[in-house]
Amino acid sequence: MKLERKFKSAFSEKLIGWYNKNKRDLPWRKTSDPYEIWVSEVMLQQTQVDTVVPYYKKFLERFPDIKSLAEASLSDVLKVWEGLGYYARARNLKSAAEIIQKEHGGEMPDTHDRLIKIPGIGPYTAAAIASIAYNENYPVVDGNVLRLVARIMRIEAPPGKKGTKSKFVQTCRQLMPKGQASAFNQAMMELGALICTPHRPKCSRCPVSFFCQAYQTMKDPSILPLKATPKNKPHFNVAVGIIWNNGKILIDQRPEEGLLGGLWEFPGGKQEPGESLEECLEREIKEEMNIQIRVQGPFLTIPHAYSHFKITLHSFQCQHVGGIPKPKKAIDWKWVSPKDITRYAFPQANKKILDALLRNL
Numbered sequence: 001m002k003l004e005r006k007f008k009s010a011f012s013e014k015l016i017g018w019y020n021k022n023k024r025d026l027p028w029r030k031t032s033d034p035y036e037i038w039v040s041e042v043m044l045q046q047t048q049v050d051t052v053v054p055y056y057k058k059f060l061e062r063f064p065d066i067k068s069l070a071e072a073s074l075s076d077v078l079k080v081w082e083g084l085g086y087y088a089r090a091r092n093l094k095s096a097a098e099i100i101q102k103e104h105g106g107e108m109p110d111t112h113d114r115l116i117k118i119p120g121i122g123p124y125t126a127a128a129i130a131s132i133a134y135n136e137n138y139p140v141v142d143g144n145v146l147r148l149v150a151r152i153m154r155i156e157a158p159p160g161k162k163g164t165k166s167k168f169v170q171t172c173r174q175l176m177p178k179g180q181a182s183a184f185n186q187a188m189m190e191l192g193a194l195i196c197t198p199h200r201p202k203c204s205r206c207p208v209s210f211f212c213q214a215y216q217t218m219k220d221p222s223i224l225p226l227k228a229t230p231k232n233k234p235h236f237n238v239a240v241g242i243i244w245n246n247g248k249i250l251i252d253q254r255p256e257e258g259l260l261g262g263l264w265e266f267p268g269g270k271q272e273p274g275e276s277l278e279e280c281l282e283r284e285i286k287e288e289m290n291i292q293i294r295v296q297g298p299f300l301t302i303p304h305a306y307s308h309f310k311i312t313l314h315s316f317q318c319q320h321v322g323g324i325p326k327p328k329k330a331i332d333w334k335w336v337s338p339k340d341i342t343r344y345a346f347p348q349a350n351k352k353i354l355d356a357l358l359r360n361l
């Protein structure tokens with residue numbers, strides 16, 4: 001759809017005017033440093049602003065520039081990221097920093113086309129850095145912007161449907177005034193976050209309600225964007241052991257590629273049909289670590305959801321009986337004392353078990 005020039009300029013004027021008066025005081029809004037903007041944009045993907053703020057500050061204190069991030073160990077980076085989830089983001093950030101350090105002398109590439117060539121910087125992040133740090137005309141379409149555009153243009157196809165996403169990007173591209181990409185993109189995201197919220201959008205306070213097709217023509221704009229029919233996520237029971245040996249606990253490190261790559265965890269695995277959780281744990285520890293254990297009793301059970309499946313994580317107190325660990329898939333293992341265990345980065349559900357364990361010692 002082609003938008004009238006008058007519509008576009010009146011829309012962006014209202015939007016950016018509102019943003020300048022109402023934007024939240026967030027740490028990444030006080031900088032134009034592309035590295036700092038990059039870190040914020042990566043952290044904000046899939047994560048709420050309030051959660052990100054303390055992590056962002058801690059991350060930049062620990063890794064203030066590309067060089068320090070490139071030279072850090074992956075374990076150190078994951079430790080600072082621990083609890084923020086979606087750990088592939090931290091691994092990609094680190095590997096991209098290494099490439100920028102090696103191939104660009106630690107200087108952030110300064111155009112979208114150069115940014116997109118760095119493995120680990122995807123189209124969304126390249127557009128965000130290019131527009132926010134360098135004011136290049138690239139639209140940034142996150143979940144808040146998708147919702148806003150679906151309502152303003154009354155787009156009645158689920159954004160996840162093939163071919164629909166490009167409609168949203170095209171609309172943003174048309175609405176964006178030349179030379180104001182930074183303010184425009186941030187204003188769209190902020191309006192989506194503060195006013196055009198998923199439920200009960202605050203239409204009476206919205207600076208662009210005059211332009212909003214959903215507000216002007218529908219009884220309830222909040223039904224947009226339409227949702228694709230949700231798929232049922234499969235569920236697995238997973239048993240893990242807190243395996244003790246002379247006052248130390250066994251932990252292993254996941255392979256760097258794949259889900260939760262590089263993080264440490266309590267060893268264990270998925271329950272097979274027909275076996276009890278205790279049988280599952282003994283079998284998994286034998287198969288995965290090649291040691292024998294005695295399961296002493298249940299400790300803590302945690303339900304946890306990943307993007308494509310759900311688990312119930314059952315932890316058990318165990319005693320090492322024999323054998324030296326020889327992991328099948330893990331890339332490292334250690335016997336660690338309770339006082340040293342918090343140096344290692346654990347995924348969220350394992351961390352809950354660890355915190356409860358340390359509280360109960």
Ligand code: SF4
Nearest residue numbers: 196203206212215221
């Ligand atoms: S008028 Fe309402 S639905 Fe439309 S953009 Fe504003 S807040 Fe969203």
